[in-house]
Amino acid sequence: MASEQDDRVSRSRYEREKAARKEAEALLEGKSRELFLANQRLSEHSEILERTVTERTSELRIALDKAEAASAMRARFIATMSHEIRTPLGGLLGMIDLMYGDETDPAKRELLEYAKTSGEALKRIVNDVLDFSKMEAGAFQFENEKVDIRALIGGVLALAAASMPGGESRLRSSISPTVPPIFAGDATRIRQVLANLVSNAGRYSTEGQIELRAFASPHEKGALLRVEIEDQGIGISAEQQKDLFKDFTQVPNKLTSAAQGTGLGLAISRRIIEGADGKIGVFSEPGVGSTFWFELPVEVLETTQPSKNNGKTKLREVKAQVEGARILLAEDNKINQKLLLTFLKRMNVNAELAENGRVAVEKFAPGKYDLVLMDVAMPEMDGLEATRIIRDSWPAEKIPPIVVLTAHVLDAIHEDSARVGIDRVLSKPITFGDLRDAISEELGAHDTPDHHTPRQFGSRPAIFVHLSNPILEGLIESMSENEVIALVEEFVIDARRLLAAITANLRRGEAEAAAAEAHALKGMSGLIGALGVSELAGQLEQSAAYLDADSIEEVIDALSGQIDKLDRALSSSTE
Amino acid sequence: MKGVVFVELLAMAEDAFGEDVVDTVIDKADLAHGGAYTAVGNYPCEELVKIVDAFSAHSGLSPELLQRKFGHWMMGFFGQHYPAFFENKSSSFEMLEAVDQEIHVEVLKLYPDAELPRFETDRTGEGQLEMVYSSPRPLVSFCHGLIEACVERFDETAEIAIETTPAQNNSTTFRIDITGR
Numbered sequence: 162m163a164s165e166q167d168d169r170v171s172r173s174r175y176e177r178e179k180a181a182r183k184e185a186e187a188l189l190e191g192k193s194r195e196l197f198l199a200n201q202r203l204s205e206h207s208e209i210l211e212r213t214v215t216e217r218t219s220e221l222r223i224a225l226d227k228a229e230a231a232s233a234m235r236a237r238f239i240a241t242m243s244h245e246i247r248t249p250l251g252g253l254l255g256m257i258d259l260m261y262g263d264e265t266d267p268a269k270r271e272l273l274e275y276a277k278t279s280g281e282a283l284k285r286i287v288n289d290v291l292d293f294s295k296m297e298a299g300a301f302q303f304e305n306e307k308v309d310i311r312a313l314i315g316g317v318l319a320l321a322a323a324s325m326p327g328g329e330s331r332l333r334s335s336i337s338p339t340v341p342p343i344f345a346g347d348a349t350r351i352r353q354v355l356a357n358l359v360s361n362a363g364r365y366s367t368e369g370q371i372e373l374r375a376f377a378s379p380h381e382k383g384a385l386l387r388v389e390i391e392d393q394g395i396g397i398s399a400e401q402q403k404d405l406f407k408d409f410t411q412v413p414n415k416l417t418s419a420a421q422g423t424g425l426g427l428a429i430s431r432r433i434i435e436g437a438d439g440k441i442g443v444f445s446e447p448g449v450g451s452t453f454w455f456e457l458p459v460e461v462l463e464t465t466q467p468s469k470n471n472g473k474t475k476l477r478e479v480k481a482q483v484e485g486a487r488i489l490l491a492e493d494n495k496i497n498q499k500l501l502l503t504f505l506k507r508m509n510v511n512a513e514l515a516e517n518g519r520v521a522v523e524k525f526a527p528g529k530y531d532l533v534l535m536d537v538a539m540p541e542m543d544g545l546e547a548t549r550i551i552r553d554s555w556p557a558e559k560i561p562p563i564v565v566l567t568a569h570v571l572d573a574i575h576e577d578s579a580r581v582g583i584d585r586v587l588s589k590p591i592t593f594g595d596l597r598d599a600i601s602e603e604l605g606a607h608d609t610p611d612h613h614t615p616r617q618f619g620s621r622p623a624i625f626v627h628l629s630n631p632i633l634e635g636l637i638e639s640m641s642e643n644e645v646i647a648l649v650e651e652f653v654i655d656a657r658r659l660l661a662a663i664t665a666n667l668r669r670g671e672a673e674a675a676a677a678e679a680h681a682l683k684g685m686s687g688l689i690g691a692l693g694v695s696e697l698a699g700q701l702e703q704s705a706a707y708l709d710a711d712s713i714e715e716v717i718d719a720l721s722g723q724i725d726k727l728d729r730a731l732s733s734s735t736e
Numbered sequence: 737m738k739g740v741v742f743v744e745l746l747a748m749a750e751d752a753f754g755e756d757v758v759d760t761v762i763d764k765a766d767l768a769h770g771g772a773y774t775a776v777g778n779y780p781c782e783e784l785v786k787i788v789d790a791f792s793a794h795s796g797l798s799p800e801l802l803q804r805k806f807g808h809w810m811m812g813f814f815g816q817h818y819p820a821f822f823e824n825k826s827s828s829f830e831m832l833e834a835v836d837q838e839i840h841v842e843v844l845k846l847y848p849d850a851e852l853p854r855f856e857t858d859r860t861g862e863g864q865l866e867m868v869y870s871s872p873r874p875l876v877s878f879c880h881g882l883i884e885a886c887v888e889r890f891d892e893t894a895e896i897a898i899e900t901t902p903a904q905n906n907s908t909t910f911r912i913d914i915t916g917r
Binding site: 170171173174176177178179180181182184185188189 | 755756759762763769770771772773774775776777
């Protein structure tokens with residue numbers, strides 16, 4: 162071989178290798194350039210990509226913000242609108258009620274009935290929409306308060322009975338002794354669910370019993386409350402049951418042609434119950450009836466009293482803790498004064514009365530009282546102002562608990578109360594039990610009073626039929642029947658006097674003064690359980706500003722009629 | 737066609753016939769690049785055929801035989817420079833199946849413009865593989881050599897039958913029958 166003889170390669174081989182290398186180098190250079198350019202394009206591309214992502218993100222954020230703002234605005238608008246509609250609607254319904262009460266022509270009464278049904282349906286819709294919009298806006302909060310389910314059911318059934326043809330005889334309830342007398346929960350929301358289910362039962366059945374049953378079983382949280390509401394109505398097919406608890410759905414109802422509502426009632430109920438970690442459901446058979454039920458785990462605050470004796474011992478303990486307490490009561494209304502002072506006397510409390518906020522401030526001195534009970538609406542100086550002055554004048558540790566009594570809309574008062582430093586707000590009508598519990602708790606007794614299951618009355622004075630049962634029970638807990646009658650007598654006199662003042666003010670066009678008096682009338686009628694008067698007075702309070710002369714006369718006549726009715730019942734009670 | 741094939745073909749020729757012979761043959765053959773090839777370049781396939789024909793004329797060996805020999809040579813080259821492709825392969829069939837499915841996939845990543853032949857495989861029975869080679873280039877014998885070398889590499893013996901795929905131009909079927917391992 163050539164290479165073995167001579168280490169040198171041939172000229173042509175050398176030239177070939179040189180050419181090949183040159184080509185390789187050129188290729189390499191080309192590739193490097195390509196690589197560089199590709200890299201550059203890649204960087205540009207990634208930059209554009211990043212910019213696009215940033216732009217898109219900010220666009221999305223803006224769109225989201227807009228959507229959220231629009232949604233919040235819509236929710237606020239709906240809430241505001243619903244709220245605004247409620248007030249005139251209340252007036253409207255009240256007027257219809259009054260007209261209906263006075264109308265004797267059956268044809269006109271029928272028209273008024275239709276008007277009322279439509280109005281009630283509208284009210285329900287507005288309330289549902291308001292609740293629903295609150296839920297949507299996430300503004301739906303659960304209170305944690307003491308719930309007396311027996312009183313609650315009593316109240317719901319009483320209201321339902323009033324609005325349901327033949328209601329009194331159709332509604333029945335049985336509450337098992339296993340149900341704790343007092344548990345922690347949101348009374349308003351539970352009442353709403355109960356009212357919705359009972360009202361549905363009434364709307365989807367024309368006859369037959371509507372039975373409400375409540376019982377409880379042990380649960381890790383305390384007890385599992387189960388409530389069932391059974392009707393013998395048109396029932397719900399399995400197909401319809403699927404969507405029953407969804408938003409805006411309802412079962413077609415052949416029973417009534419009137420407006421049926423929004424289909425939100427059960428959806429709201431479901432949200433309420435599920436929001437409180439409970440369950441809600443239904444068994445139903447078309448043509449046979451439906452049983453709606455819900456289960457709610459509740460924290461038991463007071464267990465069922467095994468025997469009456471225990472209850473009495475407890476009651477005595479509470480009495481001992483409350484007894485001898487020194488309480489300043491600021492209250493301007495004569496009836497309320499009388500009632501609250503009687504309550505306090507029954508508790509063996511040393512009560513001192515102040516006729517208004519100014520007097521209360523003058524009387525108050527550190528160490529002089531163990532507790533202050535303060536009405537809100539009082540002449541010269543209201544309760545909130547008086548509380549503020551007391552709080553400003555003395556160091557906090559020298560001021561005893563201040564409890565406010567009010568018939569006002571709760572939310573607003575709660576806010577004001579917190580601002581001026583009020584320890585507790587009691588809503589009128591206030592029962593003996595409520596007051597005693599509040600006082601004993603605020604005094605640090607932290608003990609719980611006994612709670613009776615609803616009491617059965619034997620032969621009751623005629624007047625009692627006209628008073629709300631739970632309130633009447635509260636009254637009878639602390640007074641004899643005769644004392645209650647005496648109280649109602651006094652109420653009738655006072656109510657007449659107030660009504661005269663309201664009439665005079667309305668005729669003079671002084672709506673604000675009339676509204677204040679109507680508020681007082683509402684408060685005191687609520688206290689003794691004269692709900693008819695209370696309701697009318699409440700409507701008058703809301704609508705005083707825009708009533709025309711005719712309507713004024715009608716409302717006043719209606720109120721007067723209600724008071725007369727009480728008066729007549731009183732005469733037959735005392736005979 | 738990738739320059740590496742030309743470079744290796746000349747390397748084989750040098751190994752077989754010596755540098756002087758290669759110089760003479762290349763000078764005589766009328767090659768567009770003057771016989772200067774770099775592994776990273778690209779050259780027309782016709783030049784490869786020309787070179788093979790020139791060596792055939794010089795040595796009296798048939799171009800087919802030279803292509804087969806070159807197939808063996810290239811298999812050795814692949815084994816030496818790309819051992820990764822041979823890892824995890826336990827038989828010649830696995831290797832042959834990987835040509836289209838793995839190796840050419842990798843080749844295209846480096847040379848997106850490479851014009852690669854297709855090798856469709858089908859196991860027709862126990863120890864039997866049908867490999868259909870489709871390419872416009874007249875390199876059937878080169879493929880034959882590659883397959884033979886691949887079988888040997890996995891210490892197997894096989895009978896390889898070659899037939900033109902019916903009704904399909906530029907396509908050849910290799911029937912590989914493993915006879916021992």
